[in-house]
Amino acid sequence: MKTFEELGVSADIRRAIEEMGFVQPMPVQEAVIPTLIESRRDTIALAQTGTGKTAAFGIPLLQRISLTLSATEKRGLPRALVLSPTRELCLQIADDLRDFSKYIEGIHIEAVYGGAAIEPQMRALKKGTDIIVATPGRLIDLKNRGFAHLEQVQNIVLDEADEMLNMGFSDSINEIFEALPEEHNTLMFSATMSCDVERVAKTYLKDHQEIVVGSRNEGAESVNHIYYMVHAKDKYLALKRIVDYNPRIFAIIFCRTKLETQEIADNLIKDGYNAESLHGDLSQQQRDLTMQKFRNHLTQLLVATDVAARGLDVDDLTHVINYGLPDDIENYTHRSGRTGRAGKKGTSISIVHTKEKHKIRNIEKEIGKQFVEAEIPKPEEICKKQLYKVMDQIVKTDVDDEEIAPFMQDINRYFEYIDKEEIIKKIVSLEFGKFLAYYADAPEIEKPIPNKSGKSGETGRQTDKQKRANKPQKGYARLFINLGKRDGFYPGELMQTLNRYVGGRQEVGHIDLLDTISYFEVPEKDARKVMTQLSGIRYHGRTVRCNNENDGRPENDNRNDSRERRGSSKRSANAPKGRDDHKTRQQNKGKLPNSAEGWRNMLRGEMPDFTEEGWARRKPKKK
Numbered sequence: 001m002k003t004f005e006e007l008g009v010s011a012d013i014r015r016a017i018e019e020m021g022f023v024q025p026m027p028v029q030e031a032v033i034p035t036l037i038e039s040r041r042d043t044i045a046l047a048q049t050g051t052g053k054t055a056a057f058g059i060p061l062l063q064r065i066s067l068t069l070s071a072t073e074k075r076g077l078p079r080a081l082v083l084s085p086t087r088e089l090c091l092q093i094a095d096d097l098r099d100f101s102k103y104i105e106g107i108h109i110e111a112v113y114g115g116a117a118i119e120p121q122m123r124a125l126k127k128g129t130d131i132i133v134a135t136p137g138r139l140i141d142l143k144n145r146g147f148a149h150l151e152q153v154q155n156i157v158l159d160e161a162d163e164m165l166n167m168g169f170s171d172s173i174n175e176i177f178e179a180l181p182e183e184h185n186t187l188m189f190s191a192t193m194s195c196d197v198e199r200v201a202k203t204y205l206k207d208h209q210e211i212v213v214g215s216r217n218e219g220a221e222s223v224n225h226i227y228y229m230v231h232a233k234d235k236y237l238a239l240k241r242i243v244d245y246n247p248r249i250f251a252i253i254f255c256r257t258k259l260e261t262q263e264i265a266d267n268l269i270k271d272g273y274n275a276e277s278l279h280g281d282l283s284q285q286q287r288d289l290t291m292q293k294f295r296n297h298l299t300q301l302l303v304a305t306d307v308a309a310r311g312l313d314v315d316d317l318t319h320v321i322n323y324g325l326p327d328d329i330e331n332y333t334h335r336s337g338r339t340g341r342a343g344k345k346g347t348s349i350s351i352v353h354t355k356e357k358h359k360i361r362n363i364e365k366e367i368g369k370q371f372v373e374a375e376i377p378k379p380e381e382i383c384k385k386q387l388y389k390v391m392d393q394i395v396k397t398d399v400d401d402e403e404i405a406p407f408m409q410d411i412n413r414y415f416e417y418i419d420k421e422e423i424i425k426k427i428v429s430l431e432f433g434k435f436l437a438y439y440a441d442a443p444e445i446e447k448p449i450p451n452k453s454g455k456s457g458e459t460g461r462q463t464d465k466q467k468r469a470n471k472p473q474k475g476y477a478r479l480f481i482n483l484g485k486r487d488g489f490y491p492g493e494l495m496q497t498l499n500r501y502v503g504g505r506q507e508v509g510h511i512d513l514l515d516t517i518s519y520f521e522v523p524e525k526d527a528r529k530v531m532t533q534l535s536g537i538r539y540h541g542r543t544v545r546c547n548n549e550n551d552g553r554p555e556n557d558n559r560n561d562s563r564e565r566r567g568s569s570k571r572s573a574n575a576p577k578g579r580d581d582h583k584t585r586q587q588n589k590g591k592l593p594n595s596a597e598g599w600r601n602m603l604r605g606e607m608p609d610f611t612e613e614g615w616a617r618r619k620p621k622k623k
Contacts, residue, residue, distance in 0.1 A: 002030055008037045010063050012103040017055070020099055026052035028213045029059075035211060036060035042186045042208035044201055046193055053189045054096045057082075057157050062097065064155065065130055066104045077152040080131040083176070085164040087113040087135060087284075088291065093159060094133040107131075112148070114138045115284040122147045136164065136172035143179060150179045157187045158200075162330060165196035167307065177204050191337055192330045222340035225371045227350040227360055234445045235351050236267060238376055239323060241445070242349060243273065243301065244435065245377040247389035251319035253303045254335050256326070259485065263513065264323060265303040266491040270508070272434070278304040306331050314338070322350040325359045329366045336367075354448050376447070379439035383432075390431045441474055476509045477527035481534065482545045484516040489539070494520060501533045502526075519549055 004014050004025055025033065028047040036043065037060045047053055061080055068079075082097075084090045094111035101107045110129040112121045114137050121138070125147045132139070132148065142148035156177075158164065164173065186205050190197050201208060230238045243249055255261040258279040265277035276290045276299045293299045295314055306326060317339040326332055339346025350371075352360065360371050404411075415423060429436075472478040483489040491511050498506040509521030522530050527548065534546035 004033075007033045009033065009059055010066065012066070013059055013062060013100055016100055016102040017059075019102075022055070026055075028052050029056045031211050031213055032056040033059055035209070036187070037063060039209075040185050042205040043211060044188045044190070044193075044197075044205070044208055045211045045213070046190055047213040053159065054093055055100065057159070057187050057189060058093070058097050058100055061131070061155055061157065062101050062104060062107065065107060066101075076128050077149045078129050078132045079152060080155040080157070081139075081150065081153045081176075081180075082131065082133045082157045082159060083136055083139070083164065083173070084133065084159045085135070085167050085169065087115050089160065090133050090135050097131060097133065109133065112138050112142055114141075118142070136169045136176060140172055140175055143176075150176070151181055153180050153184055155185045155187070156180060157189065159189050161188045161190040161197050161200065162192045163334060165200065166328070166330065170196065170200075173200065192333055222345050223336050223369075224345070224347045225336065225350075225369050226347060226374050227352055227371050228374055228376055229352060229354065229357070229448060230376065230445060231448055232353045235323065235353070236264065237443060237445055238351050239264070239321065240268075240271065240273075241377050241382060242321065242351070244382045245385055246319065247385055249300065249319055250297065250317055251301055251321055252314075252317065252335075252338055253301055253321045253323055254326075255303060255305060256324040258305055260323070261303050261305050263485075263490055267511070268301060268303065270491050270495070270511075274300040276302055278302055280305065280307060306335070316344070317346060319346065320348045322348070322352075325350055325352060325356050325363075329363050332363050333367060376445050379442050383435055383439055386435045387428070387432055390428055393431075394427065472521045473509055475524060476521040477524045478519055478521050478549045479527060479531060480545075480547055480549045480551075481518050481520065482516070483539055483542070484514045484518050486515050487540060487542065489513070489518060494518070497534070497537075497539065498530065501537055502530055503533075506530065 002025065004017065004022070007025060007030065009017075028045065029052050032043075032045050033056060036057065045053070045056065047056075061082075065079055082093055084093055090111050090113045094109055097109050101109070108129045109131045110121070110124045111133045112125070113135045118138070118141065121142065122145065125132070125142060134142075134148075139148055143150065158173070186208075188197065188201065188205070228238055228242070239253070243251075253264065253275075255264055258281050261279045262277050262281075265275050268275035276293065278287060278290050278294075282290070290299070290302070294302045297316075303323075320335050320339045322332070322335060326335070336346075336348035339348065350360070364371055481489075481494075490513065494511065495506075495508065498508065506526065507523055509523075511521075512519040531546045531548065534544055537544045
């Protein structure tokens with residue numbers, strides 16, 4: 001392997017990158033740097049995310065500019081332009097270029113991107129700069145305002161070109177290229193060679209050369225690809241087992257939609273995992289805070305959509321988990337490329353049901369890597385892993401003797417009559433007890449069994465009947481509520497509603513969310529109180545019904561729910577205001593209030609208890 005000096009890198013840049021810890025060039029750098037230093041030909045470089053591409057194009061770019069730079073020269077129009085798909089990647093590239101050029105006097109680099117105030121960026125460009133690192137949309141905005149002048153740009157780099165085109169920046173890129181001078185050099189760096197990338201290359205690159213590190217559209221060598229086959233209804237349970245089986249996991253969990261992303265993140269947080277969500281409905285400030293916490297390893301699991309996670313470069317990512325496989329194979333390549341970076345090993349895990357199995361085969365053909373089908377970890381295997389983690393943490397804990405010395409006399413006196421073995425058992429139980437408690441009665445995850453046609457009959461969705469057939473965990477009651485995803489009723493909303501109307505911090509077990517209804521578990525001792533307190537409240541203009549799942553779901557619930565949403569249900573002319581329609585009266589015959597006071601209570605939201613016991617209390621006694 002060659003050194004950076006042998007690749008032709010200048011002394012000033014070598015000094016900077018040595019301080020950054022770069023000892024030897026990575027394969028993509030060894031292949032690209034000398035070619036770009038010696039040649040001015042347009043170039044396409046294909047290499048996986050996380051293989052050192054920024055240094056591969058950044059070092060030659062800085063070296064070209066430094067050769068024509070005068071220390072006394074005033075800052076003027078930009079000579080180089082780097083385009084990136086996201087704000088996060090834009091900032092990262094700008095920071096790296098500043099680090100590489102630490103000892104090059106007089107070079108100035110500015111990052112311009114959306115999601116931030118435009119005025120400071122306008123002032124920075126007005127002062128002059130040598131290199132602009134930009135997202136396409138903000139660059140065009142600044143160009144149209146007369147602050148980004150591109151007529152002297154000699155070099156343009158498209159980093160993550162495939163992602164940029166996938167995100168719909170094709171028209172913006174065309175507009176930027178039209179503003180460039182006739183004589184310029186174009187460099188495109190991409191993880192995959194998509195049709196869009198080829199089209200841009202044919203349109204804007206002249207007599208270009210192609211440098212491929214690995215093979216076209218190939219998956220990263222350092223990433224293992226594993227999949228678990230489960231029923232769709234068991235995907236979340238499988239996710240929990242996978243996370244528990246890898247105690248030191250640091251992962252991104254990719255979901256297909258924003259709603260699914262938020263739902264999975266809420267469930268993980270409720271179940272005690274260190275997780276955060278990242279999707280397009282979050283404000284830029286929320287996204288920045290979430291990504292900062294994840295980069296600093298303060299968050300262990302990041303649940304994200306493809307678009308939100310683009311440009312997110314995080315060190316030491318151990319796993320990527322595909323909660324649902326993407327329709328586009330290129331997206332899978334980008335997902336899996338988030339781990340196994342800088343020569344480290346990583347694992348890409350996919351949780352799939354039978355209808356997604358064909359996607360596995362298609363991805364294998366495209367990336368040239370074989371997937372390994374694995375069995376869902378068994379409870380005893382998970383418990384062993386977690387136990388070893390606890391023991392390892394105890395053994396490797398550093399003890400500050402001086403800090404605890406003042407307390408040792410009291411500690412020794414307190415534990416004087418407890419032997420060593422008993423203390424060890426108590427410490428391990430304290431740290432490890434929750435896993436033993438959960439997996440002692442954990443639900444089974446059955447692997448789908450193909451039928452004669454080769455399909456398992458998996459629908460990818462649970463019916464209401466299946467949902468109601470789920471048995472609550474021991475000591476819990478399973479309750480029905482007439483609110484679902486369409487009402488924006490997710491785990492976080494359920495917890496807030498319970499805490500508001502039931503009081504205190506109500507303990508909740510498993511939650512099943514459907515479109516228009518939900519089921520959730522509470523301790524048996526709290527079930528009556530929860531049903532009484534929730535029944536009759538108003539949620540976003542709807543009257544809430546909550547009862548035990550065994551009491552059954554009210555008939556025509558969907559129709560009545562939609563009428564409540566529209567606020568157009570027809571009332572009987574003789575019925576008091578707020579009274580139900582004729583069919584509902586027939587259903588509840590003999591159970592509606594039989595006094596003016598009862599109707600007033602109903603209208604105030606104090607719904608009567610419709611259980612047999614509750615009705616018996618309201619039934620007038622015979623004289």
